[in-house]
Amino acid sequence: xxxxxxxxxxxxxxxxxxxxxxxxxxxxxxxxxxxxxxxxxxxxxxxxxxxxxxxxxxxxxxxxxxxxxxxxxxxxxxxxxxxxxxxxxxxxxxxxxxxxxxxxxxxxxxxxxxxxxxxxxxxxxxxxxxxxxxxxxxxxxxxxxxxxxxxxxxxxxxxxxxxxxxxxxxxxxxxxxxxxxxxxxxxxxxxxxxxxxxxxxxxxxxxxxxxxxxxxxxxxxxxxxxxxxxxxxxx
Ligand code: C5P
Numbered sequence: 001x002x003x004x005x006x007x008x009x010x011x012x013x014x015x016x017x018x019x020x021x022x023x024x025x026x027x028x029x030x031x032x033x034x035x036x037x038x039x040x041x042x043x044x045x046x047x048x049x050x051x052x053x054x055x056x057x058x059x060x061x062x063x064x065x066x067x068x069x070x071x072x073x074x075x076x077x078x079x080x081x082x083x084x085x086x087x088x089x090x091x092x093x094x095x096x097x098x099x100x101x102x103x104x105x106x107x108x109x110x111x112x113x114x115x116x117x118x119x120x121x122x123x124x125x126x127x128x129x130x131x132x133x134x135x136x137x138x139x140x141x142x143x144x145x146x147x148x149x150x151x152x153x154x155x156x157x158x159x160x161x162x163x164x165x166x167x168x169x170x171x172x173x174x175x176x177x178x179x180x181x182x183x184x185x186x187x188x189x190x191x192x193x194x195x196x197x198x199x200x201x202x203x204x205x206x207x208x209x210x211x212x213x214x215x216x217x218x219x220x221x222x223x224x225x226x227x228x229x230x231x232x233x234x235x
Pocket of ligand 1: 065120156179180209211
């Protein structure tokens with residue numbers, strides 16, 4: 001686990017906004033407070049990749065959350081294309097073929113591959129509806145072991161699973177947790193949620209926070225408070 005990461009860099013703000021204009025306005029409002037941004041489906045398909053380059057030019061770190069999953073050759077070449085962006089992280093789903101191809105595609109580029117174990121919006125009923133025989137916890141554990149064996153750089157997992165996943169993968173892989181809700185904020189569609197402080201204490205390296213910041217009246221104040229909470233939890 002990269003224990004030298006500053007509390008500021010441990011907060012990854014998820015720019016889940018419909019277009020470049022509100023995204024750029026949000027980045028402007030957050031100013032120097034936020035150093036790390038996640039660009040996901042909504043923005044990637046609305047000009048988000050040039051925005052990623054702009055963020056890099058402004059000295060920010062970028063996480064491209066495209067959760068790739070396709071035949072190996074397609075995943076590998078997709079990751080090769082993405083590796084020129086200067087992003088820190090990109091996500092793939094934690095299927096063995098997909099993870100193997102992503103590791104081959106990133107080569108020595110510096111782009112780190114995060115594998116998504118089980119989406120944090122899934123509970124046991126959703127697993128069954130999707131045809132999985134395993135419990136959420138079992139599937140997370142299986143995928144964490146496979147990711148480690150393949151040489152994946154980190155995992156996205158629910159804060160509830162961080163401690164168990166850390167025990168499986170050791171301290172060399174980064175653990176990134178969405179499903180973070182500061183005390184008092186709405187869960188939305190996330191079913192396995194936790195406060196920033198608790199997630200850090202359980203061993204998360206990075207926290208991804210979207211709606212609690214995007215939908216706040218004072219986004220910068222919320223981001224600052226989360227970073228302060230992270231700092232306290234680390235001490
Ligand atoms: O708004 P909220 O804080 O729930 O945003 C969480 C972000 O993390 C969303 O962009 C979502 O797509 C992403 N994410 C997730 N669960 C995962 C992987 C990514 O919620 N397993």
